[in-house]
Amino acid sequence: MSLYRTELRRLAKRRFTRWMSLLGLLVLAAVVVGIFVTNEKIDAGTLAKAERAAEQQWQRDVQHNAQYRAECDKAKAAGTGNDDQFPEDCAAIQPPPRDAIQAEWYLPSTFEFRKDFGAALLPLAAILALVGFVVGASFVGAEWNTGGMMNLLLWRPKRLTVLLTKLAALLTGMVVLAVPATALWFGSFWLVATLHGNTEKMTSGAWQSFALTGLRGLVLALVAATIGFALASLGRHTAMALGGAIAVMVVGQFGLAILLEMAGVRFAEAWLLPTYALAWLDKKVTLQNYDACQVNYFGNCEPATLDITWQQSSVMMAVGLTVILGAALWTMRRRDIA
Template sequence: MGALLKVELTRLRWRRAVVLLLAAAVLVPAVVVGATAWGTRPLSEADLASAESDFGGRFLRQEVRSCGREPQFYGLEDVAAAELPEACRLEVVSSYVGRSPLNLSESLEGGAMVVVASVLVLLMVMLGTTFVGHDWNTGSMSNQLLFEARRGRVWAAKALAVGAVGLLVALLVSLACWLALVAIASSRDLSTGDGVLLDGLEQCLRTGLVAAGAAFGGYALTMLLRSTVATLGVVFALTVLGGTLIGVLGGQETQRWQPQLNVMAAMTNEVTYYDDSGLEPACLTGMARPRLDCDATQRIGAVQGGSYVGVVLLALGAASVVSFRRRDVP
């Protein structure tokens, strides 16, 4: 198995399309981090003066006073009283300009790190299908089986190769992006918050695991369909139409099974969605008693999302390996 794995890794390394995908897996996240750093850069004195001039002195003072009275509504509840006026001024002007300071927690929940993770997962799906699709397209799969007739070993070696590369690339790239954002925040004297650094590292690990699963899924589906184009078509249909079909057929209560929500939960630790199907009728009519729980927010955790993804990949892998072992190879 070790020799087969080395052969598959070498074959993977020399595929031009794979090299381009790996380059994109580095460059696109780098652009995302760069754009985030630029879009959250501190306001200069010229920016402040221009914004204050456009904002209007009277309205600016009113908004700053409102911030001083209720800083919790501006995210400044932890600011010392002596520093609050200047902090309120910066917050109000920043909101007007549309340039907020870099927030690492927001980057993890729905900002740069989520974009990076989504890009990596998509590229790893393409890597898995491109790698083995070339073998089917050129007819080299039959030649490979001349040297190793045990199809299960060939299938497993290819799966390990794409999974390992997907895990390594996604983990290293996401870690580099996260540490870059942390360094940027530190250089600007921005507070990272308790436990945020560790949360980011854990999210990078989850991103690597999901990306490895995505690479494996792209590979397994292509081994089943024997076509890169067919695999990409199925992935597109599941991504765009699958969730829509689930929602149309089942309503709000089926959102728990939406593929996108579960993949996102597996990467980001938790996602929320709205489902009022289980609420009491009084909640929907506005006649609910004070103690009645009318919260329609539902949550999918990382374990639930990861289990969903794992079951799908396990079923896909089983179908793929059975098909490869039993069907004729042209």
């Protein structure tokens, strides 16, 4: 019997894999429903309602302005006005122009596919990466914890082959889960935009950009699954991966962020892992440092900036993945199985 097919069957039949995958899909479905409910399609009636709201707000502002002007004139005539309450010349109190109150401010939220869908790909990648990490850690961690790994090595004594076959089965399962989920994500948000937004200005370039972002999200999920798998294999327990992740994110990242902030380090976010994950998905993240403000010709503050690109993120992910997976393979080869 093929070891690869056996591992695929074992992965698919694990209750934890099924429930974790279902939980991830339910969270994604809840996000879609939330976006659908909180957005509306902008039609002629909605625009007219917004115009009326803007007109009413402008009239209220004009009325308040007239009252304030009258109070100013009265106070100046009585000699009781002060500079803190009224301007020196009451004629300076003028009603706002009509175009100062825009109808767009009173429009309900609407989902514009071209403008908003890029941000909607971030929670998809995050949920898939979380599911991949936890399932990957549990898949091999449970084998070590229950003694299944030792029994399997009696049947197939090639340690690295067994571990890499398990990893291949895990990554295949993640692809089987992530690809349909991504396709459904695209379709769901296209439906949201059609019913409660618009799908205008969608070009082949926009589709290609979204597709590449979705592909990078899939790669991130596979990397997370591999890291969870490798950490659990290193510690020979699922808790090793989960505890390590909590330590890195809570102690390492939050604690490091506080320490860097207290030390006044420039571009402190450049030392945090979420910045690189976001740069991988968005292609670039621009960090700003207002403490190093440069005044331009017009007297405006231009903060110093630092760009984190997806290429830098890819190097970091490749190095981290190589080190962690390499350590797991090395320990699998060198340590006793007991």
